[in-house]
Amino acid sequence: MAPGRAALTVDLETFQQLPAYRQAPGTADRDDLGIEQIEPLLDLLDSHDATCTFFTVSSLAADHPDLLATIADRGHEIASHTKSHGHLPELTAAERQEEIEVSRSTLADATGATVEGFRAPSFQRTDDYLDLLADAGYEYDSSVVAARSIGWYGGGPQLHDPCDATAVDPGAPADLRELPVSVMPGLRLPLTGAWLRLFGIHYTLAGMRLQARKGRAPVLYVHPWELADLPDVEAVPRRVTVRTGEWTWRALERILQQEFEFVTARTLTKGDSNAAKPAPSPSDTDAEGRL
Ligand SMILES: [Zn+2]
Known part of the structure:
Protein backbone atom coordinates (compact mmCIF):
# COMPACT_ATOMS: atom_id res chain seq x y z
CA MET A 1 0.00 0.00 0.00
CA ALA A 2 1.33 3.44 -0.85
CA PRO A 3 2.26 5.42 2.25
CA GLY A 4 0.18 8.41 1.20
CA ARG A 5 1.15 12.00 0.76
CA ALA A 6 4.20 14.04 1.74
CA ALA A 7 5.35 17.62 1.26
CA LEU A 8 8.90 18.39 0.20
CA THR A 9 9.10 22.13 0.76
CA VAL A 10 11.91 24.33 -0.51
CA ASP A 11 13.10 27.32 1.48
CA LEU A 12 14.27 29.43 -1.43
CA GLU A 13 17.06 31.62 -0.13
CA ALA A 20 25.99 32.58 9.77
CA TYR A 21 27.34 33.42 6.34
CA ARG A 22 26.68 37.12 6.64
CA GLN A 23 28.85 37.18 9.76
CA ALA A 24 31.72 35.30 8.12
CA PRO A 25 34.72 37.44 7.17
CA GLY A 26 35.84 37.89 3.56
CA THR A 27 33.57 35.34 1.96
CA ALA A 28 31.17 37.24 -0.27
CA ASP A 29 33.03 36.18 -3.39
CA ARG A 30 30.28 34.23 -5.14
CA ASP A 31 26.87 35.58 -5.97
CA ASP A 32 23.59 34.03 -4.96
CA LEU A 33 24.77 30.54 -4.05
CA GLY A 34 21.87 28.17 -4.64
CA ILE A 35 20.16 29.94 -7.53
CA GLU A 36 21.92 27.84 -10.18
CA GLN A 37 20.50 24.73 -8.53
CA ILE A 38 16.86 25.71 -9.08
CA GLU A 39 16.49 24.69 -12.72
CA PRO A 40 18.00 21.21 -12.20
CA LEU A 41 15.89 20.88 -9.06
CA LEU A 42 12.76 21.61 -11.09
CA ASP A 63 17.34 39.84 -9.72
CA HIS A 64 15.53 36.65 -10.71
CA PRO A 65 11.92 37.47 -11.70
CA ASP A 66 11.91 34.97 -14.55
CA LEU A 67 13.09 32.18 -12.26
CA LEU A 68 10.25 32.73 -9.81
CA ALA A 69 7.72 32.86 -12.67
CA THR A 70 9.18 29.64 -14.05
CA ILE A 71 8.73 27.87 -10.72
CA ALA A 72 5.07 28.91 -10.61
CA ASP A 73 4.50 28.13 -14.29
CA ARG A 74 5.82 24.61 -13.76
CA GLY A 75 3.04 23.97 -11.28
CA HIS A 76 4.68 24.62 -7.94
CA GLU A 77 3.36 26.83 -5.16
CA ILE A 78 5.14 30.08 -4.33
CA ALA A 79 4.87 31.09 -0.68
CA SER A 80 6.74 33.66 1.41
CA HIS A 81 9.94 33.29 3.41
CA THR A 82 9.95 37.05 4.19
CA LYS A 83 11.46 39.86 2.17
CA SER A 84 15.09 39.66 3.30
CA HIS A 85 15.36 36.56 5.53
CA GLY A 86 15.70 38.59 8.71
CA HIS A 87 14.88 36.69 11.89
CA LEU A 88 11.50 37.95 13.09
CA PRO A 89 12.49 38.28 16.79
CA GLU A 90 15.39 40.55 15.81
CA LEU A 91 13.16 43.02 13.95
CA THR A 92 10.89 45.78 15.18
CA ALA A 93 7.14 45.25 14.88
CA ALA A 94 7.07 47.65 11.93
CA GLU A 95 9.89 45.78 10.22
CA ARG A 96 8.12 42.47 10.74
CA GLN A 97 4.97 43.89 9.21
CA GLU A 98 6.93 45.10 6.18
CA GLU A 99 8.74 41.77 5.72
CA ILE A 100 5.42 39.94 5.80
CA GLU A 101 3.36 42.36 3.66
CA VAL A 102 5.93 43.32 1.04
CA SER A 103 7.07 39.77 0.43
CA ARG A 104 3.53 38.64 -0.31
CA SER A 105 2.83 41.39 -2.84
CA THR A 106 6.29 41.13 -4.45
CA LEU A 107 5.99 37.39 -4.97
CA ALA A 108 2.47 37.75 -6.33
CA ASP A 109 3.66 40.40 -8.81
CA ALA A 110 6.60 38.25 -9.92
CA THR A 111 4.55 35.11 -10.51
CA GLY A 112 0.97 36.18 -11.11
CA LEU A 132 0.44 40.12 10.89
CA LEU A 133 0.02 37.18 8.52
CA ALA A 134 -3.77 37.35 8.64
CA ASP A 135 -3.74 41.12 8.22
CA ALA A 136 -1.54 40.75 5.11
CA GLY A 137 -3.90 38.20 3.56
CA TYR A 138 -2.06 34.94 4.16
CA GLU A 139 -4.10 31.81 4.74
CA TYR A 140 -1.57 29.52 6.38
CA ASP A 141 1.70 29.44 8.26
CA SER A 142 4.37 26.72 8.31
CA SER A 143 6.78 28.04 10.93
CA VAL A 144 6.16 25.53 13.71
CA VAL A 145 8.59 22.67 14.13
CA ALA A 146 7.98 20.51 17.20
CA ALA A 147 11.68 20.03 17.76
CA ARG A 148 13.49 19.87 21.05
CA SER A 149 15.07 23.21 21.93
CA ILE A 150 18.46 23.21 20.22
CA GLY A 151 19.58 26.80 20.48
CA TRP A 152 18.55 28.43 17.25
CA TYR A 153 15.04 26.95 17.20
CA GLY A 154 12.76 24.42 18.73
CA GLY A 155 10.96 24.25 22.04
CA GLY A 156 7.75 25.47 20.44
CA PRO A 157 4.25 24.02 20.34
CA GLN A 158 4.16 20.22 20.08
CA LEU A 159 2.03 20.13 16.95
CA HIS A 160 2.37 17.45 14.31
CA ASP A 161 -0.71 17.75 12.11
CA PRO A 162 -2.28 20.50 10.01
CA CYS A 163 -4.45 22.53 12.36
CA ASP A 164 -5.96 25.92 13.00
CA ALA A 165 -3.40 28.51 14.03
CA THR A 166 -5.32 28.88 17.28
CA ALA A 167 -3.58 25.65 18.31
CA VAL A 168 -0.28 27.56 18.08
CA ASP A 169 -1.62 30.61 19.87
CA PRO A 170 -5.20 30.75 21.25
CA GLY A 171 -5.33 34.42 20.25
CA ALA A 172 -4.45 33.75 16.61
CA PRO A 173 -6.91 34.70 13.85
CA ALA A 174 -9.55 32.00 13.58
CA ASP A 175 -9.30 31.41 9.85
CA LEU A 176 -5.52 31.06 9.69
CA ARG A 177 -4.12 27.51 9.35
CA GLU A 178 -0.84 25.94 10.45
CA LEU A 179 1.25 23.21 8.80
CA PRO A 180 3.88 21.96 11.27
CA VAL A 181 7.18 20.63 9.93
CA SER A 182 7.79 16.96 10.73
CA VAL A 183 10.22 15.74 13.36
CA MET A 184 11.55 12.27 14.18
CA PRO A 185 9.28 10.74 16.83
CA GLY A 186 11.11 10.43 20.14
CA LEU A 187 14.28 12.19 18.99
CA ARG A 188 12.30 15.34 18.14
CA LEU A 189 14.63 16.69 15.48
CA PRO A 190 13.58 17.60 11.92
CA LEU A 191 13.75 14.89 9.27
CA THR A 192 15.68 16.99 6.77
CA GLY A 193 17.88 20.08 6.51
CA GLY A 200 22.19 10.21 6.71
CA ILE A 201 19.46 9.22 4.30
CA HIS A 202 18.23 6.22 6.32
CA TYR A 203 17.37 8.56 9.19
CA THR A 204 15.11 10.62 6.94
CA LEU A 205 13.52 7.65 5.17
CA ALA A 206 12.81 5.92 8.49
CA GLY A 207 11.24 9.12 9.83
CA MET A 208 9.01 9.41 6.79
CA ARG A 209 7.82 5.82 7.24
CA LEU A 210 7.19 6.34 10.96
CA GLN A 211 5.12 9.45 10.24
CA ALA A 212 3.15 7.62 7.56
CA ARG A 213 2.41 4.80 10.01
CA LYS A 214 0.88 7.39 12.31
CA GLY A 215 -1.34 8.52 9.44
CA ARG A 216 0.63 11.72 8.97
CA ALA A 217 2.00 13.24 5.81
CA PRO A 218 5.72 13.97 6.35
CA VAL A 219 6.58 17.65 5.89
CA VAL A 233 33.64 29.53 4.91
CA GLU A 234 35.41 30.54 8.03
CA ALA A 235 33.18 30.70 11.12
CA VAL A 236 30.25 28.83 9.52
CA PRO A 237 29.32 25.76 11.59
CA ARG A 238 30.10 22.41 10.01
CA ARG A 239 26.45 21.36 10.28
CA VAL A 240 25.66 24.07 7.73
CA THR A 241 28.02 22.85 5.03
CA VAL A 242 28.51 19.13 5.71
CA ARG A 243 27.57 16.88 2.76
CA THR A 244 26.19 19.75 0.69
CA GLY A 245 26.37 19.39 -3.09
CA GLU A 246 26.42 15.97 -4.77
CA TRP A 247 25.63 14.03 -1.59
CA THR A 248 22.45 16.05 -1.01
CA TRP A 249 21.40 15.67 -4.65
CA ARG A 250 21.55 11.89 -4.27
CA ALA A 251 19.70 12.03 -0.94
CA LEU A 252 16.96 14.15 -2.46
CA GLU A 253 16.57 11.66 -5.28
CA ARG A 254 16.22 8.83 -2.75
CA ILE A 255 13.52 10.77 -0.92
CA LEU A 256 11.61 11.42 -4.13
CA GLN A 257 11.86 7.74 -5.09
CA GLN A 258 9.81 6.75 -2.03
CA GLU A 259 6.21 5.76 -2.56
CA PHE A 260 4.73 9.03 -1.45
CA GLU A 261 2.69 11.46 -3.48
CA PHE A 262 4.59 14.73 -3.08
CA VAL A 263 2.14 17.61 -2.89
CA THR A 264 2.25 21.28 -1.91
CA ALA A 265 2.06 22.64 1.61
CA ARG A 266 -1.19 24.33 0.62
CA THR A 267 -2.69 20.97 -0.35
CA LEU A 268 -1.77 19.39 2.99
CA THR A 269 -2.85 22.43 4.97
CA LYS A 270 -6.29 22.60 3.44
CA GLY A 271 -6.84 18.89 2.98
CA ASP A 272 -9.36 17.21 5.24
CA SER A 273 -7.12 14.21 5.84
CA ASN A 274 -3.39 13.82 5.71
CA ALA A 275 -2.70 10.50 4.20
CA ALA A 276 -3.80 6.97 3.79
CA LYS A 277 -3.13 4.92 6.89
CA PRO A 278 -1.01 1.99 5.75
CA ALA A 279 -0.67 -1.18 7.75
CA PRO A 280 2.67 -1.57 9.56
CA SER A 281 5.17 -3.56 7.56
CA PRO A 282 8.25 -5.53 8.64
CA SER A 283 10.51 -2.86 7.17
CA ASP A 284 8.90 -0.24 9.42
CA THR A 285 9.66 -2.37 12.43
CA ASP A 286 13.25 -2.72 11.33
CA ALA A 287 13.58 0.99 10.89
CA GLU A 288 12.13 1.70 14.31
CA GLY A 289 14.36 -0.92 15.88
CA ARG A 290 17.48 0.69 14.49
CA LEU A 291 16.51 4.00 15.95
ZN1 LIG B 1 15.48 30.24 5.54
Missing part, protein backbone atom coordinates in the same frame (compact mmCIF):
# COMPACT_ATOMS: atom_id res chain seq x y z
CA THR A 14 20.71 32.01 -1.08
CA PHE A 15 23.61 30.93 1.09
CA GLN A 16 24.52 34.59 1.47
CA GLN A 17 21.19 35.22 3.17
CA LEU A 18 22.07 32.92 6.06
CA PRO A 19 22.97 34.84 9.20
CA ASP A 43 13.83 18.93 -13.57
CA LEU A 44 14.34 16.43 -10.74
CA LEU A 45 10.89 17.23 -9.31
CA ASP A 46 9.33 16.79 -12.76
CA SER A 47 10.97 13.42 -13.21
CA HIS A 48 9.29 12.22 -10.00
CA ASP A 49 5.93 13.98 -10.59
CA ALA A 50 6.53 15.94 -7.40
CA THR A 51 4.76 19.23 -6.77
CA CYS A 52 6.37 21.44 -4.14
CA THR A 53 6.01 24.67 -2.24
CA PHE A 54 8.85 27.18 -2.52
CA PHE A 55 8.94 29.41 0.54
CA THR A 56 10.76 32.24 -1.20
CA VAL A 57 12.72 35.26 0.04
CA SER A 58 11.06 37.95 -2.04
CA SER A 59 14.14 40.13 -2.48
CA LEU A 60 15.26 37.49 -4.99
CA ALA A 61 12.47 38.65 -7.30
CA ALA A 62 14.44 41.78 -8.18
CA ALA A 113 -0.04 33.70 -8.42
CA THR A 114 -1.81 34.18 -5.11
CA VAL A 115 0.56 33.81 -2.17
CA GLU A 116 -1.17 32.00 0.69
CA GLY A 117 1.62 30.52 2.80
CA PHE A 118 4.43 31.80 5.00
CA ARG A 119 7.45 30.33 6.76
CA ALA A 120 9.55 32.32 9.23
CA PRO A 121 13.34 32.23 8.68
CA SER A 122 14.95 29.59 10.92
CA PHE A 123 11.45 28.85 12.29
CA GLN A 124 11.90 31.81 14.65
CA ARG A 125 8.48 33.08 15.64
CA THR A 126 7.15 36.07 17.58
CA ASP A 127 3.95 36.71 19.52
CA ASP A 128 2.56 39.02 16.83
CA TYR A 129 3.42 37.31 13.57
CA LEU A 130 0.23 35.27 13.16
CA ASP A 131 -1.86 38.44 13.41
CA ALA A 194 21.09 19.71 8.50
CA TRP A 195 19.72 16.55 10.15
CA LEU A 196 19.49 14.71 6.85
CA ARG A 197 23.09 15.60 6.09
CA LEU A 198 24.36 14.80 9.59
CA PHE A 199 22.43 11.58 10.25
CA LEU A 220 10.21 18.08 4.83
CA TYR A 221 12.31 21.05 3.81
CA VAL A 222 15.43 21.59 1.71
CA HIS A 223 17.43 24.67 0.74
CA PRO A 224 18.80 25.17 -2.80
CA TRP A 225 22.22 26.07 -1.36
CA GLU A 226 22.38 22.59 0.19
CA LEU A 227 22.54 21.34 -3.41
CA ALA A 228 25.49 23.61 -4.25
CA ASP A 229 29.17 22.92 -3.75
CA LEU A 230 29.71 25.44 -1.01
CA PRO A 231 32.98 27.29 -0.52
CA ASP A 232 34.93 26.80 2.68
Whole structure:
Protein backbone atom coordinates (compact mmCIF):
# COMPACT_ATOMS: atom_id res chain seq x y z
CA MET A 1 0.00 0.00 0.00
CA ALA A 2 1.33 3.44 -0.85
CA PRO A 3 2.26 5.42 2.25
CA GLY A 4 0.18 8.41 1.20
CA ARG A 5 1.15 12.00 0.76
CA ALA A 6 4.20 14.04 1.74
CA ALA A 7 5.35 17.62 1.26
CA LEU A 8 8.90 18.39 0.20
CA THR A 9 9.10 22.13 0.76
CA VAL A 10 11.91 24.33 -0.51
CA ASP A 11 13.10 27.32 1.48
CA LEU A 12 14.27 29.43 -1.43
CA GLU A 13 17.06 31.62 -0.13
CA THR A 14 20.71 32.01 -1.08
CA PHE A 15 23.61 30.93 1.09
CA GLN A 16 24.52 34.59 1.47
CA GLN A 17 21.19 35.22 3.17
CA LEU A 18 22.07 32.92 6.06
CA PRO A 19 22.97 34.84 9.20
CA ALA A 20 25.99 32.58 9.77
CA TYR A 21 27.34 33.42 6.34
CA ARG A 22 26.68 37.12 6.64
CA GLN A 23 28.85 37.18 9.76
CA ALA A 24 31.72 35.30 8.12
CA PRO A 25 34.72 37.44 7.17
CA GLY A 26 35.84 37.89 3.56
CA THR A 27 33.57 35.34 1.96
CA ALA A 28 31.17 37.24 -0.27
CA ASP A 29 33.03 36.18 -3.39
CA ARG A 30 30.28 34.23 -5.14
CA ASP A 31 26.87 35.58 -5.97
CA ASP A 32 23.59 34.03 -4.96
CA LEU A 33 24.77 30.54 -4.05
CA GLY A 34 21.87 28.17 -4.64
CA ILE A 35 20.16 29.94 -7.53
CA GLU A 36 21.92 27.84 -10.18
CA GLN A 37 20.50 24.73 -8.53
CA ILE A 38 16.86 25.71 -9.08
CA GLU A 39 16.49 24.69 -12.72
CA PRO A 40 18.00 21.21 -12.20
CA LEU A 41 15.89 20.88 -9.06
CA LEU A 42 12.76 21.61 -11.09
CA ASP A 43 13.83 18.93 -13.57
CA LEU A 44 14.34 16.43 -10.74
CA LEU A 45 10.89 17.23 -9.31
CA ASP A 46 9.33 16.79 -12.76
CA SER A 47 10.97 13.42 -13.21
CA HIS A 48 9.29 12.22 -10.00
CA ASP A 49 5.93 13.98 -10.59
CA ALA A 50 6.53 15.94 -7.40
CA THR A 51 4.76 19.23 -6.77
CA CYS A 52 6.37 21.44 -4.14
CA THR A 53 6.01 24.67 -2.24
CA PHE A 54 8.85 27.18 -2.52
CA PHE A 55 8.94 29.41 0.54
CA THR A 56 10.76 32.24 -1.20
CA VAL A 57 12.72 35.26 0.04
CA SER A 58 11.06 37.95 -2.04
CA SER A 59 14.14 40.13 -2.48
CA LEU A 60 15.26 37.49 -4.99
CA ALA A 61 12.47 38.65 -7.30
CA ALA A 62 14.44 41.78 -8.18
CA ASP A 63 17.34 39.84 -9.72
CA HIS A 64 15.53 36.65 -10.71
CA PRO A 65 11.92 37.47 -11.70
CA ASP A 66 11.91 34.97 -14.55
CA LEU A 67 13.09 32.18 -12.26
CA LEU A 68 10.25 32.73 -9.81
CA ALA A 69 7.72 32.86 -12.67
CA THR A 70 9.18 29.64 -14.05
CA ILE A 71 8.73 27.87 -10.72
CA ALA A 72 5.07 28.91 -10.61
CA ASP A 73 4.50 28.13 -14.29
CA ARG A 74 5.82 24.61 -13.76
CA GLY A 75 3.04 23.97 -11.28
CA HIS A 76 4.68 24.62 -7.94
CA GLU A 77 3.36 26.83 -5.16
CA ILE A 78 5.14 30.08 -4.33
CA ALA A 79 4.87 31.09 -0.68
CA SER A 80 6.74 33.66 1.41
CA HIS A 81 9.94 33.29 3.41
CA THR A 82 9.95 37.05 4.19
CA LYS A 83 11.46 39.86 2.17
CA SER A 84 15.09 39.66 3.30
CA HIS A 85 15.36 36.56 5.53
CA GLY A 86 15.70 38.59 8.71
CA HIS A 87 14.88 36.69 11.89
CA LEU A 88 11.50 37.95 13.09
CA PRO A 89 12.49 38.28 16.79
CA GLU A 90 15.39 40.55 15.81
CA LEU A 91 13.16 43.02 13.95
CA THR A 92 10.89 45.78 15.18
CA ALA A 93 7.14 45.25 14.88
CA ALA A 94 7.07 47.65 11.93
CA GLU A 95 9.89 45.78 10.22
CA ARG A 96 8.12 42.47 10.74
CA GLN A 97 4.97 43.89 9.21
CA GLU A 98 6.93 45.10 6.18
CA GLU A 99 8.74 41.77 5.72
CA ILE A 100 5.42 39.94 5.80
CA GLU A 101 3.36 42.36 3.66
CA VAL A 102 5.93 43.32 1.04
CA SER A 103 7.07 39.77 0.43
CA ARG A 104 3.53 38.64 -0.31
CA SER A 105 2.83 41.39 -2.84
CA THR A 106 6.29 41.13 -4.45
CA LEU A 107 5.99 37.39 -4.97
CA ALA A 108 2.47 37.75 -6.33
CA ASP A 109 3.66 40.40 -8.81
CA ALA A 110 6.60 38.25 -9.92
CA THR A 111 4.55 35.11 -10.51
CA GLY A 112 0.97 36.18 -11.11
CA ALA A 113 -0.04 33.70 -8.42
CA THR A 114 -1.81 34.18 -5.11
CA VAL A 115 0.56 33.81 -2.17
CA GLU A 116 -1.17 32.00 0.69
CA GLY A 117 1.62 30.52 2.80
CA PHE A 118 4.43 31.80 5.00
CA ARG A 119 7.45 30.33 6.76
CA ALA A 120 9.55 32.32 9.23
CA PRO A 121 13.34 32.23 8.68
CA SER A 122 14.95 29.59 10.92
CA PHE A 123 11.45 28.85 12.29
CA GLN A 124 11.90 31.81 14.65
CA ARG A 125 8.48 33.08 15.64
CA THR A 126 7.15 36.07 17.58
CA ASP A 127 3.95 36.71 19.52
CA ASP A 128 2.56 39.02 16.83
CA TYR A 129 3.42 37.31 13.57
CA LEU A 130 0.23 35.27 13.16
CA ASP A 131 -1.86 38.44 13.41
CA LEU A 132 0.44 40.12 10.89
CA LEU A 133 0.02 37.18 8.52
CA ALA A 134 -3.77 37.35 8.64
CA ASP A 135 -3.74 41.12 8.22
CA ALA A 136 -1.54 40.75 5.11
CA GLY A 137 -3.90 38.20 3.56
CA TYR A 138 -2.06 34.94 4.16
CA GLU A 139 -4.10 31.81 4.74
CA TYR A 140 -1.57 29.52 6.38
CA ASP A 141 1.70 29.44 8.26
CA SER A 142 4.37 26.72 8.31
CA SER A 143 6.78 28.04 10.93
CA VAL A 144 6.16 25.53 13.71
CA VAL A 145 8.59 22.67 14.13
CA ALA A 146 7.98 20.51 17.20
CA ALA A 147 11.68 20.03 17.76
CA ARG A 148 13.49 19.87 21.05
CA SER A 149 15.07 23.21 21.93
CA ILE A 150 18.46 23.21 20.22
CA GLY A 151 19.58 26.80 20.48
CA TRP A 152 18.55 28.43 17.25
CA TYR A 153 15.04 26.95 17.20
CA GLY A 154 12.76 24.42 18.73
CA GLY A 155 10.96 24.25 22.04
CA GLY A 156 7.75 25.47 20.44
CA PRO A 157 4.25 24.02 20.34
CA GLN A 158 4.16 20.22 20.08
CA LEU A 159 2.03 20.13 16.95
CA HIS A 160 2.37 17.45 14.31
CA ASP A 161 -0.71 17.75 12.11
CA PRO A 162 -2.28 20.50 10.01
CA CYS A 163 -4.45 22.53 12.36
CA ASP A 164 -5.96 25.92 13.00
CA ALA A 165 -3.40 28.51 14.03
CA THR A 166 -5.32 28.88 17.28
CA ALA A 167 -3.58 25.65 18.31
CA VAL A 168 -0.28 27.56 18.08
CA ASP A 169 -1.62 30.61 19.87
CA PRO A 170 -5.20 30.75 21.25
CA GLY A 171 -5.33 34.42 20.25
CA ALA A 172 -4.45 33.75 16.61
CA PRO A 173 -6.91 34.70 13.85
CA ALA A 174 -9.55 32.00 13.58
CA ASP A 175 -9.30 31.41 9.85
CA LEU A 176 -5.52 31.06 9.69
CA ARG A 177 -4.12 27.51 9.35
CA GLU A 178 -0.84 25.94 10.45
CA LEU A 179 1.25 23.21 8.80
CA PRO A 180 3.88 21.96 11.27
CA VAL A 181 7.18 20.63 9.93
CA SER A 182 7.79 16.96 10.73
CA VAL A 183 10.22 15.74 13.36
CA MET A 184 11.55 12.27 14.18
CA PRO A 185 9.28 10.74 16.83
CA GLY A 186 11.11 10.43 20.14
CA LEU A 187 14.28 12.19 18.99
CA ARG A 188 12.30 15.34 18.14
CA LEU A 189 14.63 16.69 15.48
CA PRO A 190 13.58 17.60 11.92
CA LEU A 191 13.75 14.89 9.27
CA THR A 192 15.68 16.99 6.77
CA GLY A 193 17.88 20.08 6.51
CA ALA A 194 21.09 19.71 8.50
CA TRP A 195 19.72 16.55 10.15
CA LEU A 196 19.49 14.71 6.85
CA ARG A 197 23.09 15.60 6.09
CA LEU A 198 24.36 14.80 9.59
CA PHE A 199 22.43 11.58 10.25
CA GLY A 200 22.19 10.21 6.71
CA ILE A 201 19.46 9.22 4.30
CA HIS A 202 18.23 6.22 6.32
CA TYR A 203 17.37 8.56 9.19
CA THR A 204 15.11 10.62 6.94
CA LEU A 205 13.52 7.65 5.17
CA ALA A 206 12.81 5.92 8.49
CA GLY A 207 11.24 9.12 9.83
CA MET A 208 9.01 9.41 6.79
CA ARG A 209 7.82 5.82 7.24
CA LEU A 210 7.19 6.34 10.96
CA GLN A 211 5.12 9.45 10.24
CA ALA A 212 3.15 7.62 7.56
CA ARG A 213 2.41 4.80 10.01
CA LYS A 214 0.88 7.39 12.31
CA GLY A 215 -1.34 8.52 9.44
CA ARG A 216 0.63 11.72 8.97
CA ALA A 217 2.00 13.24 5.81
CA PRO A 218 5.72 13.97 6.35
CA VAL A 219 6.58 17.65 5.89
CA LEU A 220 10.21 18.08 4.83
CA TYR A 221 12.31 21.05 3.81
CA VAL A 222 15.43 21.59 1.71
CA HIS A 223 17.43 24.67 0.74
CA PRO A 224 18.80 25.17 -2.80
CA TRP A 225 22.22 26.07 -1.36
CA GLU A 226 22.38 22.59 0.19
CA LEU A 227 22.54 21.34 -3.41
CA ALA A 228 25.49 23.61 -4.25
CA ASP A 229 29.17 22.92 -3.75
CA LEU A 230 29.71 25.44 -1.01
CA PRO A 231 32.98 27.29 -0.52
CA ASP A 232 34.93 26.80 2.68
CA VAL A 233 33.64 29.53 4.91
CA GLU A 234 35.41 30.54 8.03
CA ALA A 235 33.18 30.70 11.12
CA VAL A 236 30.25 28.83 9.52
CA PRO A 237 29.32 25.76 11.59
CA ARG A 238 30.10 22.41 10.01
CA ARG A 239 26.45 21.36 10.28
CA VAL A 240 25.66 24.07 7.73
CA THR A 241 28.02 22.85 5.03
CA VAL A 242 28.51 19.13 5.71
CA ARG A 243 27.57 16.88 2.76
CA THR A 244 26.19 19.75 0.69
CA GLY A 245 26.37 19.39 -3.09
CA GLU A 246 26.42 15.97 -4.77
CA TRP A 247 25.63 14.03 -1.59
CA THR A 248 22.45 16.05 -1.01
CA TRP A 249 21.40 15.67 -4.65
CA ARG A 250 21.55 11.89 -4.27
CA ALA A 251 19.70 12.03 -0.94
CA LEU A 252 16.96 14.15 -2.46
CA GLU A 253 16.57 11.66 -5.28
CA ARG A 254 16.22 8.83 -2.75
CA ILE A 255 13.52 10.77 -0.92
CA LEU A 256 11.61 11.42 -4.13
CA GLN A 257 11.86 7.74 -5.09
CA GLN A 258 9.81 6.75 -2.03
CA GLU A 259 6.21 5.76 -2.56
CA PHE A 260 4.73 9.03 -1.45
CA GLU A 261 2.69 11.46 -3.48
CA PHE A 262 4.59 14.73 -3.08
CA VAL A 263 2.14 17.61 -2.89
CA THR A 264 2.25 21.28 -1.91
CA ALA A 265 2.06 22.64 1.61
CA ARG A 266 -1.19 24.33 0.62
CA THR A 267 -2.69 20.97 -0.35
CA LEU A 268 -1.77 19.39 2.99
CA THR A 269 -2.85 22.43 4.97
CA LYS A 270 -6.29 22.60 3.44
CA GLY A 271 -6.84 18.89 2.98
CA ASP A 272 -9.36 17.21 5.24
CA SER A 273 -7.12 14.21 5.84
CA ASN A 274 -3.39 13.82 5.71
CA ALA A 275 -2.70 10.50 4.20
CA ALA A 276 -3.80 6.97 3.79
CA LYS A 277 -3.13 4.92 6.89
CA PRO A 278 -1.01 1.99 5.75
CA ALA A 279 -0.67 -1.18 7.75
CA PRO A 280 2.67 -1.57 9.56
CA SER A 281 5.17 -3.56 7.56
CA PRO A 282 8.25 -5.53 8.64
CA SER A 283 10.51 -2.86 7.17
CA ASP A 284 8.90 -0.24 9.42
CA THR A 285 9.66 -2.37 12.43
CA ASP A 286 13.25 -2.72 11.33
CA ALA A 287 13.58 0.99 10.89
CA GLU A 288 12.13 1.70 14.31
CA GLY A 289 14.36 -0.92 15.88
CA ARG A 290 17.48 0.69 14.49
CA LEU A 291 16.51 4.00 15.95
ZN1 LIG B 1 15.48 30.24 5.54
